[in-house]
Amino acid sequence: MSDGADTSEAVAEGAGDKPARPQGGGRRRQWEDEARDALHIMPLSAIPLETPGLQHARLIKNVRLQTVVEMFHDVQTGSGQVSPRHLTAYFESYKEEVERDLVKIEKIAAASSFDVYTSRIELRRMNIDVNSVESLTLSDRKKEELTNYMRVFTRPLVEYVYGSEDMQVQDVKDIIGMFSNPNRDEALRNLRMMADRLDIELGEIPQFLEEYGDIFLSLAYFKKCLDDIVPEIQRFLSWMAEIRSSTEVKRDARQMRMLDEISRDLTDISTSITGRFESFDNRSKDFWRDINAETFHSIRELIASHHVTIGGVLCGLAVKMDLWKARFARGGGGPNRRMEFVKSEILPGLSHIKSLEQSARSASA
Template sequence: MPLRIVPLRLPGLARARLIKSAQLNSELELFHDHSTGAGLIQIKALPDFIGADEEDLKADMAVLYELAELNSFDVFSLRNSLRDLKIDVRHTTDLTLSPTMEARLTDYMKSFTRPLVVNVFGANTDNVSNSGQIIEMFTNVDRKVALKNMQKIAAMMNITVADIPDFLEKYGDIYLSLSYFRRCLDEIVPKFDQLTDWMDEMRGTMLRENHQLMERCEAVRGGLNELLGSVTGRFESFDRNSQSFWDNISMESFQKLHALIISHHETIGGVLCGLTVKLDAWETKFPHHTGSPHKRAEFVQSDLAPGLDKLLKLEHSAPSTIM
């Protein structure tokens, strides 16, 4: 999370970031360079690195401690979390995905834009990937055709034509968030399979006699499996709820769907964030997926196991997926 987006008093902090470690602790990253590595410090150590007015430093550290408790720093989770903390961002664009990231989500978005385009326009969706393009389909055509299409969706939703832009914006936003999180999940799954195979290789070494270690590895594997299975189940439920909305379309059903998905942002974001940083730490330390048995055992205990119980607790706290 780049600290430039939040209103801190010390200008020097605008160049820093708040990041999650593999142990799921929040740390300040003062600099990051591919050749020299990252300069990470704990928030409590900030006074030793920055000479500043004591009152300003105390005020900023109070904000940083609040931010450090957040489970994820993705834009969708932050929208809810920062609002709850009554922390404003400097610019509204700070909590939006970049055009580059949106472009990478095109294939994911198509599955969500297809029902709307087909129901309203009866058109092919191959060239439609986001809500902005849908809005253009309503506006950048012949006025009579545009009005006819807007009246059609208004009748379907039992709303006025004036309500359509707000509906389309919310529709696009919730499915953009789902596309983003689903892409994260799809990137995690193959890495997880490789990681578990890598851990299993320890069973073929002298460490197999270390029953405590083997139990620890099995607990880590079981915890990771439970997290992936549960999150995957939530996405499947979102798909069913989306289909249910189109089978019984109304503004009321959409508002329920909208509220449901937003209520899951923080827990899904937190779990996927935790899994991602752990897998990234593994690939950073073992880029070729090698390593001695003892190095592997050390990594399981120092990086994979810490914080796993916190992720499971977070996943268990997720709201119901029943609308």
């Protein structure tokens, strides 16, 4: 994760018209999967662009939640970042192509998150076909990682049809396979009943399951992100609170007030977004208590309508906590160094995260 510095000049001087990429199939696949699964990265290969070489770069959110174009990323050389407005200087041989590409890039750059679900929404608004773009789906590794999260949503489905949860289900494909050829008369009867309640034909059940799986895979993905981030926020708040013991900070009422506000904002944001997920869980339980087309469409629209704000909030929190862990891997740091980090890296953009969460909360009220 970059610390947010704009390195456009350094990149422009050294790299020419061809951005560096990871070498070797394994490293390239790892590079691609990282982008697909991240909240803060979107490969520019997902957008139809004219500029040669630019499709190998990617958009990222830095710690100030600004969007930059990452031309290369390497353990030795770090992250080579270019502000979108500087791309014309970088690709001097393709100025006209870059100008046209910038219209698309700047539109998607305004998104609050680059997770695959938010990216699909934003690209559809630009009339870009997203259905066949592999980089706009989670990697197989991430889907496998989410198996336990998905069981929360697959268990009631299996119980409804088979009357038992003792079925070996890894993902939605397993469910579709089971339901395409149910092995018990009772299961077939339950499937027919489900089709009637959903007002669809029995043969459309696999399509319904695909849609069900997609909706709740997105929820599982965001829930896993939340579960990873919240403990880090708690650790950060404890680390930040230790600054208060500094005599110098105690004497500065303005700094004390800033620490209070940051602590309150991070706590409020975490509490609010956690409450949203609890609401989604309750709505999904309601659906299985009273299966019908209206309740399914309602929960589908509810979850989809929250993709952008959930992605934006989690993305903002993630990039800040990632940088904190990178800068202070072993904790520690003197009061002045900690205070400078809080002021320069945590505070900028925090109000944007807060307003995103408040807007979602108000819309749900």
